[in-house]
Amino acid sequence: MFELRRLRLLHELHLRGTIADVAAALSFSPSTVSQQLAQLEREAGVALLEPDGRRVRLTARGRLLAAHAARALELDEAARAELSEEAPAQVRIAVMPTAAEALVPPALSLLAERMPGLRLEMVELPPEIALFELQARAFDLVVAEQYPGHTREIAEGIDRTLLGVDPIRLAVPRGDAAHGLEDLRDRAWVLEPQGAAVRRWAVQQCRAAGFEPDVRFEATDLVSHARLVAAGHAVAMLPDLVWTGGRTTVSLRELPGSPVREIFAATRASSRDDAAITAVRDALADALAAHEPR
Structure with a gap:
């Protein structure tokens, strides 16, 4: 044995x-x-x-x-x-930074009402690392994103559930005269580092508009993108979840086709029917549905 x-x-x-x-x-x-x-x-x-x-x-x-x-x-x-139906429930989740700020706090409030005995543990991790650790059983659920035209590889034995969508818009400094993407060919850009799916997607949007973006700043933290834009040093393409804490210092413009990123929850197939994990997934979906950028 x-x-x-x-x-x-x-x-x-x-x-x-x-x-x-x-x-x-x-x-x-x-x-x-x-x-x-x-x-x-x-x-x-x-x-x-x-x-x-x-x-x-x-x-x-x-x-x-x-x-x-x-x-x-x-x-x-x-x-x-x-x-474990009668035992105190515990769920370990790994989430991307925007979900940690915008989705987890309201989801916790919903879970306090729906499943008071639940213990939720959260770690903030990039989706690539989190999805690997889910397969290795370090976490029970992962919140990740997928940008238009870039499908994330999902390992065998992992289930993916769409939580909702998150609009992506141009962020420019307050008072900026630019009306759309084509007006930003000569601006400094802040994007995620080379190799990130969102970086490839953003560059393709610029190329479709007829120019190569002048990427002067790279950062994985989207809050730092927003602050560079607010200070007048760059422009960016940012999802609405970034603006949970307010967007009063920037202006937003629509992108061609009004693109959205998909926010999904990944779990192991073996735990698809676990009541606590299902409750967490539902609370995250409800938090996303109720999210209103300020």
């Missing part, structure tokens, strides 16, 4: 690639992880790991057992969900 905790270590190694990364993610020492994997190998009676330079990698049979481990962890999660 295989020990489920050891199976999880094998699953984590399959996902993360190194024993050091597994140890860091689960707060173990590398030696502990190695010892537990060695014990699992003895239980299996076949070689699960093989040397790969200074590291190790899974053998073909190691990958096979890792696939079985993933299914075993899903069954364990489903069983625990069914047995």
